[in-house]
Amino acid sequence: MVCIKSFIVLSVFSAVAAALPAFPQRREVPQEHSHEAILRTVRTTLNLNNPDKIVDPVFSLLGDAAAKQGAGSITDLACFQQAVADQAFTNAKTAGDSASMINALMFRAVERNTGGVGVKSALCTQTAKNPEVAAITQHQDPASDGAAATNKAIVLALAKEIAKLGGDPQLALQTGTFAPGSKSDNTGKGNSCDDANDATGCIISQKLLVEDATAAEINAAVAGISGSTGSGTATSTDCADATVTVTVTPTVTATVDTAATCAPPSSTVVVTVTAAPTARR
Known part of the structure; x- marks a missing residue:
């Protein structure tokens, strides 16, 4: 009788254990x-x-x-x-x-x-x-x-x-x-x-x-990356200052004097801007 009870208890325990969710080993x-x-x-x-x-x-x-x-x-x-x-x-x-x-x-x-x-x-x-x-x-x-x-x-x-x-x-x-x-x-x-x-x-x-x-x-x-260096171009058709928006992180807007490049009328200015990134911790 003791052996039968023990078998029943073990069977029930095994069934319950099998029904429990799996946890990390x-x-x-x-x-x-x-x-x-x-x-x-x-x-x-x-x-x-x-x-x-x-x-x-x-x-x-x-x-x-x-x-x-x-x-x-x-x-x-x-x-x-x-x-x-x-x-x-x-x-x-x-x-x-x-x-x-x-x-x-x-x-x-x-x-x-x-x-x-x-x-x-x-x-x-x-x-x-x-x-x-x-x-x-x-x-x-x-x-x-x-x-x-x-x-x-x-x-x-x-x-x-x-x-x-x-x-x-x-x-x-x-x-x-x-x-x-x-x-x-x-x-x-x-x-x-x-x-x-x-x-x-x-x-x-x-x-x-x-x-x-x-x-x-x-x-x-990260010396070449951490400054978030980018470049952009602008075309000027007169002698006014050209505003150049540079794609960097964060976005930076630079103003460039094109007076020295008025001839020919259309000139391209390439700007490189270094901006300090915002640290996120």
Whole structure:
């Protein structure tokens, strides 16, 4: 009789467990909430239009086994994180929200978790719809081979894309990851944190973030972009001043004296204007 009761209890428990919603599988070292501020913003932007029915962006930062539970119609899990960033970027662009566009790019650069210390995450081989997203890939485990150079290149590429959008390129540094752990650590512990209740992001709040480049290196990388340099033309048919509207970010209007170019009557003036971008944090 005891055995029968035990069987009944186990059967009921199994049925209830099967009916429960699937949750992300917990690994020994979760870190998908380390950059919580970035995650929360991309979640809001993605939900403006989510055609792939992605359950939540956080799934794209997990290993494949857990990621597929929230991937919606995304089947190539190596491209899951890119798909989230790409759709969020599109939504923000449609809304004219440059700050959220920048955040989507930052999300694309965040490290995706893997099964152990020093293990690299697979790179997406599909091309993103937005070239800004396509220019970036995710950080790799800091203990993996060549990670320092790889992650530095990612941050510099991100800084350039942020600068093109008129943002503060130094924001790229906030996508950095942790100090490298030991590959011999079989527990996979590494150096990480995970706190869904820390709105800032525990990697920043706990001062665990290791910047991949210096501020000077960021400035050097965006030197030709961060000033938002543009050019425009104007044609003058008399000796009056010509007003030239230059397409830059932000838009700048320049006035050019054409007195010296009145002959021939129609002259073309090319103007280059450098305007400081507005930083968005």
